[in-house]
Amino acid sequence: MENKPGALARVVGLFHQRGYNIDSLHVDPITDFSPYSFIEKELSITFKADEISRLTIETTVSDSLMRQILRQINKLIEVLAVSNEKSTYLKGVLRDENLLR
Amino acid sequence: MKLAGNDMLIQSLINEGVEFIFGYPGGAALHIYDAIFNQSEIQHILVRHEQAATHAADGYTRATGKVGVVLVTSGPGATNAITGIATAFMDSIPMIVISGQVQSHLIGTDAFQETDMIGISRPIVKHSFTVESQESIPRILKEAFYIATSGRPGPVVIDVPKDLTHPDFKFDFEYPKEAKIRSYNPPILPLEDQVKRAVEAILEAKQPVIYAGGGTISSNASNELIKFQKLTNAPVTNTLMGLGVFPATNKNFMGMLGMHGTYQANMAMHNADLIIAVGARFDDRITNTPEKFAPKAKIIHLDVDHSSVSKIIEADVAVFGQVKESLSAINKLLEASESQCQDLSAWHEQIQEWRSKHGLNHNLFKNKDDEHPILPQAAVQHIYQASEGKAFVTSDVGQHQMFAAQYYHFDEPRKWINSGGLGTMGFGLPSAMGAKLAFPEEEVICITGEGSIQMCIQELSTCAQYKLPIKIFNINNLALGMVKQWQDMNYDGRHSSISYEDSLPDFVKLAESFGHVGIKITKNSQLQDGIEEALSYKDKLVFVDIYVDPDEHVYPMLVAPEGSMKDMWLDKDLKT
Structure with a gap:
């Protein structure tokens, strides 16, 4: 997500608002973009240092709720991409099998 | 061009084509109000409470499709706006709310009239901005309008510290031609495979x-929907939010569905083999118990919002994109298709049978002598007839809202304006102000109840100031009718805190005290004439206080909990 004031609060607030629990949370600005070059490619953008943060959240939910959480997070304006071990959601780009249904 | 922050804000709104700002001044917004004073392109509407500013902007938007703009000061100004922002959010209504904030250096010090507006509004906005420099104002406004109106629409809050609107500090102003946000790309066109x-x-x-x-209305897809119906010959039902998007007088229309939907609409949903959801979200007032929802149906879901699909009811086919574009694409493919849709005559016959068995309009006009109290449904039917079904109708929340939805038959989208998702009492009068400002020549009617109207009744003063000849029909049953109905049905008639009969104002005198006209109707024999008289005052706001049967319930009503859509109360002692 964009490394902007308030962006983290939107994600965390969403978890509480929708009744999901957070088991653990870690956030830091991204310095090495190589794992995220697919985002740059798909969205035709180039990241600069400290512009983007990576937020890692652990939560224990069913598969269908997980899908709902991913979609809700993806909807936040400042989020660029969200993924779990099975799916990746990118802004305006449908690359997930779930999305095609 | 060099402008100060306050002028930048107003000039940006002018560039966006804004006609009205609904607002209320105060300390932190004073510089902005000075900028309003110094221009003539935008009219400021001074409400009497900030909640009404948001509802008025909301009503303006629902009637026109254009974005309503709200301006409030910090602290209580901002918090008073919250209910209206949440109302817009739940119904996906675009809105720009500009809130003044204390000076930048005071933020976080518990300064006078300081509140964390961004924090308080976060769960009920599509997005929000804190202005951090004057130079960013044009870009933020452009992005705010883009976010509010694109994808699934919604309210956007812009919080502006007072020092950044100070008239002495001027900066280059150029309004951007377009907004581009790399982390926001709402879908527009559906994928071919999904359409196929x-x-x-x-x-x-x-x-x-x-x-x-409602998504069909916000996407302006009424024509595409009507064409889709013609191509498929499928029967249509609308949600509370969707009423008008398909003509209610069309023979293929089954009426509203859900909690207080018609018998035939709910039965058709339950027995369908295919449900095509168009800009609708399977709200709990529709589905009843989700596990028992439409057991035989495949679901096609057309929506612009990924997170709405398969949230409550799993979709078999999802079509993501602007509903207008998705319907167009489906229509095209249907027209080009070599196969025909199935013959639906047996299905239509079945629906007709349901309609004649338990459809609306039964028994309404029996007992219309003065020995019997006025039925609220009959009041709405008379309003419908007297206004020839062409008025903009706003409502508040409760029994009168459901009666209006059931018995005022809307043939066009954007004519029915009510708070569906949040269910906000107090919405009716201010939203009617927004609709009337947008369409001064059109009839604008507010169907309300004596409970709801008192939640924003101060706006009678605003209506007097701006000469807004709204027609208010107060369906007066001397109690909080919907709560009373639930207490009758679920609490053995223990009427806890729903009555204020002895302390109601004389609404006629109250209206007259603002310079409006008041009419009181207590008997069936006065009903038609009284309503027609009210509509005959072209330049006056008329408050019609209609005393109705205090014991009437809204039916049909889905049986909950554990019920499906086929389980309904049809009358006080008749259940499916």
């Missing part, structure tokens, strides 16, 4: 239902 699969399912269906909601 939707059409395949439609061609196979023998008992299809088109279930269209």
Whole structure:
């Protein structure tokens, strides 16, 4: 997500608002973009240092709720991409099998 | 051009084509109000409470499709706006709310009239901005309008510290031609594969239902929906939010569905083999118990919002994109298709049978002598007839809202304006102000109740100031009718805190005290004439206080908990 004031609060607030629990949370600005070059490619953008943060959240939910959480997070304006071990959601780009249904 | 922050804000709104700002001044917004004073392109509407500013902007938007703009000061100004922002959010109504904030250096010090507006509004906005420099104002405004109106629409809050609107500090101003946000790309066109699969399912269906909601209106897809119905011959039902998007007087329209939907609409949903959801979100007031929802139906879901699909009811085919574009694509493919839709005559016959068995309009006009109290449904029917079904109708929340939805038959979108998702009492009068400002020549009616109207009744003063000849029909049953109905049905008639009979104002005198006209109707024999008289005052606000049967309930009503859509109360002692 964009490394902007308030962006983290939107994600965390969403978890509480929708009744999901957070088991653990870690956030830091991204310095090495190589794992995220697919985002740059798909969205035709180039990241600069400290512009983007990576937020890692652990939560224990069913598969269908997980899908709902991913979609809700993806909807936040400042989020660029969200993924779990099975799916990746990118802004305006449908690359997930779930999305095609 | 060099402008100060306050002028930048107003000039940006002018560039966006804004006609009205609904607002209320105060300390932190004073510089902005000075900028309003110094221009003549935008009219500021001074409400009497900030909640009404948001509802008025909301009503303006629902009637026109254009974005309503709200301006409030910090602290209580901002918090008073919250209910209206949440109302817009739940119904996906675009809105720009500009809130003044204390000076930057005071933020976080518990300064006078300081509140964390961004924090308080976060769960009920599509997005929000804190202005951090004057130079960013044009970009933020452009992005705010883009976010509010694109994708699934919604309210956007812009919080502006007072020092950044100070008239002495000027900066280059150029309003951006377009907004581009790399982390926001809402879908517009549907994928071909999704459209193809939707059409395949439609061609196979023998008992299809088109279930269209508010998203069809916000996407301006009424014509595409009507065409889609013609191509498929499927029966149509609308949600509370979707009423008007398909003509209510069309023979294929089954009425509203859900909690207080018609018998035939709910039965058709339950027995359908295909449900085509168009800009609707399977709200709990529709589905009843989700596990028992439409057991035989395949679901096609057209929506612009990924997170709405398969949230409550799993979709078999999802079509993501602007509903207008998705319907167009489906229509095209249907027209080009070599196969025909199934013959639906047996299905239509079945629906007709349901309609004649338990449809609305039964027994309404029996007992219309003065020995019997006025039925609220009959009051709405008379309002419908007297206004020839052409008025903009706003409502508040409760029994009168459901009666209006059931008995005022809307043939056009954007004519029915009510708070569906949040269910906000107090919405009716201020939203009617927004609609009337947008369409001064059109009839604008507010159907309300004596409970709801008192939640924003101070706006009678605003109506006097701006000469807004709204017609208010107060369906007065001397109690909080919907709560009373639930207490009758679920609490053995223990009427806890729903009555204020002895302390109601004389609404006629109250209206007259603002310079408006008041009419009181207590008997069936006065009903038609009284309503027609009210509508005959072209330049006056008329408050019609209609005393109705205090014991009437809204039916049909889905049986909850544990019920499906076929389980309904049809009368006080008749259940399906």
